Amino acid sequence: MKRFGFLIASFVFLLAPAPLLAHHGNAAYDATKEITVNGVVTEWIVANPHSLLKFDVTDDKGSVTHWIVESGAASVNQARGVRLTRQLLKPGDKVTVTLMPAKNGQPVGRIHRLVLPDGRLMVNDLP
Amino acid sequence: MQNFVARAMVLIAFVAISAVAYAQSSDTKEHKGLPPICQGEANRFNCASATIDGQSDAPAVDAWGRSVAPPAKRAKSAPAARHDLSGIWQVDGVDEFGFRGILGIFGAPALPSDGYPDHEPPYTKEGLEAYHRHKPVFGVDAVPAAQSNDPVKSCDPPGFPRSDLHSLSTMQILQTPVQMVVLYARYKNWRMIWADGRELPQDPDPTWDGYSVGKWVDDTTFVVQSNGTDERTWLDNAGRPHSDALRVEERFHRVDRDHMELTVTLNDPKMYARPWVALDKQPFRLMPADFAMSETRCSPSEMAAYDSLVSAPISK
Numbered sequence: 211m212k213r214f215g216f217l218i219a220s221f222v223f224l225l226a227p228a229p230l231l232a233h234h235g236n237a238a239y240d241a242t243k244e245i246t247v248n249g250v251v252t253e254w255i256v257a258n259p260h261s262l263l264k265f266d267v268t269d270d271k272g273s274v275t276h277w278i279v280e281s282g283a284a285s286v287n288q289a290r291g292v293r294l295t296r297q298l299l300k301p302g303d304k305v306t307v308t309l310m311p312a313k314n315g316q317p318v319g320r321i322h323r324l325v326l327p328d329g330r331l332m333v334n335d336l337p
Numbered sequence: 338m339q340n341f342v343a344r345a346m347v348l349i350a351f352v353a354i355s356a357v358a359y360a361q362s363s364d365t366k367e368h369k370g371l372p373p374i375c376q377g378e379a380n381r382f383n384c385a386s387a388t389i390d391g392q393s394d395a396p397a398v399d400a401w402g403r404s405v406a407p408p409a410k411r412a413k414s415a416p417a418a419r420h421d422l423s424g425i426w427q428v429d430g431v432d433e434f435g436f437r438g439i440l441g442i443f444g445a446p447a448l449p450s451d452g453y454p455d456h457e458p459p460y461t462k463e464g465l466e467a468y469h470r471h472k473p474v475f476g477v478d479a480v481p482a483a484q485s486n487d488p489v490k491s492c493d494p495p496g497f498p499r500s501d502l503h504s505l506s507t508m509q510i511l512q513t514p515v516q517m518v519v520l521y522a523r524y525k526n527w528r529m530i531w532a533d534g535r536e537l538p539q540d541p542d543p544t545w546d547g548y549s550v551g552k553w554v555d556d557t558t559f560v561v562q563s564n565g566t567d568e569r570t571w572l573d574n575a576g577r578p579h580s581d582a583l584r585v586e587e588r589f590h591r592v593d594r595d596h597m598e599l600t601v602t603l604n605d606p607k608m609y610a611r612p613w614v615a616l617d618k619q620p621f622r623l624m625p626a627d628f629a630m631s632e633t634r635c636s637p638s639e640m641a642a643y644d645s646l647v648s649a650p651i652s653k
Contacts, residue, residue, distance in 0.1 A: 236479075
């Protein structure tokens, strides 16, 4: 009887999977949005668990936003054929960053694509 | 009429129970297309195949920046040597999320936390309660990093068997006459499997990586039994729990010189109603002997910097 009760409970569980589907791996980010900004690098930090890129974006009126975006871990990207090194970026470099922004509107994001100063494209596809 | 209703109810119950029994008996049931956690606008960036069109299979570089030649297409491997697992092993192929060369981002690869109801492990009541106390950053119940209580967030060791199941990519196996030593690239973590004929401890004092003993069951299959893993560790990225009753079986099968398969079966009667397979004949390929594995440390100071610069500002 105990076993039967377990099976019924499982059946109810199977009928109601919807709440389980409401979350996702990038919980603090808004995965429905992707924005592209042009900026100037202020700092590039190769680190675990995620390398971090700080850059400034100046709008039409001259006001500056300090962005910080995360990439995958250096090692993960190495294993995937994209090698993140300390030499990859330096302050003053001009970059184009396509990113997934934070849900709360802070200038924080997760890099999807980064056009390096030499035109090479770095892609980050790990969640 | 009453008789008909009673029969119909019995039939409905039978069909329902059969369906449940079927779902529970097929841990590795095949699903077509992207899993639910990748579907829809809000989830599209969870999965590699949803992010990049025609993801390239560019030659990898190792930790020294040296390029690594991709394996020759259709080249025939030499047979496996007898009783030999030694080598550097890289996860082979692409997983259901489109990730190449890395496994277990969304939890145990054979039952990922991806939104398919039949990929839920067979929790007991205690197991489900323990799972709900865990706040993972991956899987269907993921929370923002600042709200997570994942033990690796504070650089606690992943422990075993999480080392087999957590974002697994590369491992090196060193072999002596009495030991198999596994070096995991992730966290620069290693564990020892004793192959000198000893038995597992009866009443183990818990440790992060537990106690492991292994033996060859045929020329190319090494079977490992483990117990005694500290209960503070999680099984995987998705926050699946375990108790002190956990027993793990790993089957390392070297298919030929260049290929190995690993199956991991978890048995924890306190947390799960029955044993379940967490890694199912997962293929690995042998890397060149001069391949340098990447350094993936958990650095408390780098973790603190990440938390203050990224996690905290976006958590509210």
